[in-house]
Amino acid sequence: LAKTTQPISMDSYEGQEVNITCSHNNIATNDYITWYQQFPSQGPRFIIQGYKTKVTNEVASLFIPADRKSSTLSLPRVSLSDTAVYYCLVGDDTGGFKTIFGAGTRLFVKA
Amino acid sequence: KAGVTQTPRYLIKTRGQQVTLSCSPISGHRSVSWYQQTPGQGLQFLFEYFSETQRNKGNFPGRFSGRQFSNSRSEMNVSTLELGDSALYLCASSLGGGWENTEAFFGQGTRLTVV
Numbered sequence: 596l597a598k599t600t601q602p603i604s605m606d607s608y609e610g611q612e613v614n615i616t617c618s619h620n621n622i623a624t625n626d627y628i629t630w631y632q633q634f635p636s637q638g639p640r641f642i643i644q645g646y647k648t649k650v651t652n653e654v655a656s657l658f659i660p661a662d663r664k665s666s667t668l669s670l671p672r673v674s675l676s677d678t679a680v681y682y683c684l685v686g687d688d689t690g691g692f693k694t695i696f697g698a699g700t701r702l703f704v705k706a
Numbered sequence: 707k708a709g710v711t712q713t714p715r716y717l718i719k720t721r722g723q724q725v726t727l728s729c730s731p732i733s734g735h736r737s738v739s740w741y742q743q744t745p746g747q748g749l750q751f752l753f754e755y756f757s758e759t760q761r762n763k764g765n766f767p768g769r770f771s772g773r774q775f776s777n778s779r780s781e782m783n784v785s786t787l788e789l790g791d792s793a794l795y796l797c798a799s800s801l802g803g804g805w806e807n808t809e810a811f812f813g814q815g816t817r818l819t820v821v
Binding site for chain 1: 710741748749750751794796797798809810811812813814815817
């Protein structure tokens with residue numbers, strides 16, 4: 596399984612754009628990159644998933660360079676409610692969902 | 707559509723007892739995974755079931771077991787509870803079986819306290 600590395604914590608202010616980068620040097624050809632958000636005492640919530648280039652949905656964008664050894668989650672104009680832990684995961688589902696969560700990035704948004 | 711349902715939400719047990727937690731996945735999802743989350747260890751993968759078969763297993767002792775029924779509902783059991791088993795237990799369901807089907811939907815979890 597590809598191991599991921601991301602910053603332990605980040606601070607931001609309301610209204611700013613936040614970029615969280617994740618390193619996954621050993622990503623396999625079949626692996627997708629998925630980001631989750633978790634609030635205290637709740638299960639993680641899917642944010643976005645991509646395979647290559649750029650993916651955008653209503654809450655975030657995901658940038659993946661050509662070598663796929665890293666990815667960047669971009670949260671536009673964060674608010675206080677975006678304070679959470681963000682997890683980057685890589686894996687595929689062909690051999691079973693055995694996703695391993697790393698420590699995640701704790702984002703703290705200040706007023 | 708209905709989300710992932712975990713029952714009970716909260717549970718208090720005594721050391722040495724056993725406990726069974728239940729998870730009802732999203733309709734149509736065949737893969738159910740279980741995780742243990744503690745402040746010190748983060749989210750740790752327990753096991754994953756797909757079509758009633760355990761496909762993957764994490765690094766937990768044999769006291770932790772699970773099963774999946776034909777309707778994809780899953781249960782996990784912890785026997786001979788220890789204080790260190792106190793945690794939030796999360797269940798996730800996904801479609802299963804494809805490169806792109808790695809989006810998992812998590813339940814609210816069961817908060818287990820062992821005293």
